[in-house]
Amino acid sequence: MIMNGHPEARARRDYILEQKRGFGRRVIGVFPAYYPRELLLSMNILPVEIWDPPLESSHANAHLQSYICSVVKQGLELILQGKCRDLDAFLFPHTCDSIQNLASIVNDYLGIEKPCYFFYHPKAPYKESSRWYYIKQLEDLALRLEKQFGPLNHHEFKKKVEQGEDLRRTIGELYRRRAEGTLGLSNVEFYRILRQVEYLHPDDFLPVLTAILKRPPDRKSKGLAVIVSGILPNPPEVLEHLDRLGINVADDDFLSCSRRLLARPAISTVPFEAMADSYFGMQPCCTKGSAIEDRLKSILDKAKSSSAKGVIFQMVKFCEPELFDVPILVEGLKAEGLATLVIDTELNQGMSGQLVTRLEAFAEMIG
Ligand code: SF4
Numbered sequence: 001m002i003m004n005g006h007p008e009a010r011a012r013r014d015y016i017l018e019q020k021r022g023f024g025r026r027v028i029g030v031f032p033a034y035y036p037r038e039l040l041l042s043m044n045i046l047p048v049e050i051w052d053p054p055l056e057s058s059h060a061n062a063h064l065q066s067y068i069c070s071v072v073k074q075g076l077e078l079i080l081q082g083k084c085r086d087l088d089a090f091l092f093p094h095t096c097d098s099i100q101n102l103a104s105i106v107n108d109y110l111g112i113e114k115p116c117y118f119f120y121h122p123k124a125p126y127k128e129s130s131r132w133y134y135i136k137q138l139e140d141l142a143l144r145l146e147k148q149f150g151p152l153n154h155h156e157f158k159k160k161v162e163q164g165e166d167l168r169r170t171i172g173e174l175y176r177r178r179a180e181g182t183l184g185l186s187n188v189e190f191y192r193i194l195r196q197v198e199y200l201h202p203d204d205f206l207p208v209l210t211a212i213l214k215r216p217p218d219r220k221s222k223g224l225a226v227i228v229s230g231i232l233p234n235p236p237e238v239l240e241h242l243d244r245l246g247i248n249v250a251d252d253d254f255l256s257c258s259r260r261l262l263a264r265p266a267i268s269t270v271p272f273e274a275m276a277d278s279y280f281g282m283q284p285c286c287t288k289g290s291a292i293e294d295r296l297k298s299i300l301d302k303a304k305s306s307s308a309k310g311v312i313f314q315m316v317k318f319c320e321p322e323l324f325d326v327p328i329l330v331e332g333l334k335a336e337g338l339a340t341l342v343i344d345t346e347l348n349q350g351m352s353g354q355l356v357t358r359l360e361a362f363a364e365m366i367g
Pocket residue numbers: 032069070071072095096097098099231287316318319320321322
């Protein structure tokens with residue numbers, strides 16, 4: 001993929017090409033959010049996630065309604081601008097109606113001649129059959145992938161599932177140190193590093209994280225702490241501005257970050273079962289139909305353990321699953337004495353003067 005000469009996009013493309021040439025890996029473009037990463041990796045497929053490519057939107061609008069979120073808009077734009085040439089296929093998890101519609105546009109109408117895979121993970125409330133259903137979906141996906149990418153090596157699958165556990169543990173430790181205020185990374189640095197999970201192979205990503213954790217703990221940060229929630233940390237200027245105001249994001253409830261990167265440790269060591277353990281051990285999420293009370297409790301727990309004074313909801317405009325939850329979450333958080341701020345942004349659009357003023361007023365309120 002080549003994206004506008006943007007430095008991070010260039011780094012991604014160089015990395016993808018290196019992975020293809022150096023390791024014979026095939027590459028799948030994966031749309032948000034929950035998908036069985038370890039299964040793909042065990043078939044020597046590198047998943048490269050498509051959340052917010054930095055592109056001028058010129059072609060996608062003709063295919064979409066005006067009230068669509070920019071995750072879908074930017075993802076479609078990437079395809080329409082012919083910047084997915086290096087990919088071998090696409091994977092669409094069943095995240096929300098908007099991703100479903102995108103899957104249908106790409107698979108049924110664009111004629112792009114790349115295989116499209118779909119992954120229908122179960123939604124809450126979970127029943128006894130949900131676990132069986134999830135494992136069945138994994139097995140079906142594996143069978144479909146095998147036709148294009150060759151047979152699943154079960155020994156390799158087990159190794160990748162163990163590595164996935166290792167990665168979750170390491171990211172968990174990174175989050176723990178940040179909540180404690182001793183990680184020594186700014187808000188911008190933290191998410192710049194963490195978001196490399198979206199395209200780096202874990203063989204390359206894990207050493208980056210362990211090197212950070214090996215550094216001696218920083219002196220406990222004295223800044224004000226907040227939790228940030230939403231889909232993903234974009235526009236990054238919000239984080240930059242929080243850094244400037246001396247506000248530390250002590251934890252998050254981002255769909256692209258903690259909601260899917262952290263999970264209770266798996267109990268089983270059998271790969272498909274272990275993957276089910278992780279899936280059902282993740283944090284509550286509106287795109288999985290979790291009860292709002294569970295998500296509220298999860299955010300309150302994060303606020304308590306990091307002594308956060310408030311919660312910022314960084315909403316992607318027109319994100320329906322979030323729009324259902326946020327007003328009720330705001331009420332629940334206020335009732336517990338936490339300050340809240342809801343901001344509505346388009347991806348990659350920078351910050352308006354009005355947004356700067358609102359963040360500053362919020363900082364004064366919690367200060
Ligand atoms: S979860 Fe929200 S932001 Fe993400 S694709 Fe769906 S509607 Fe868009």
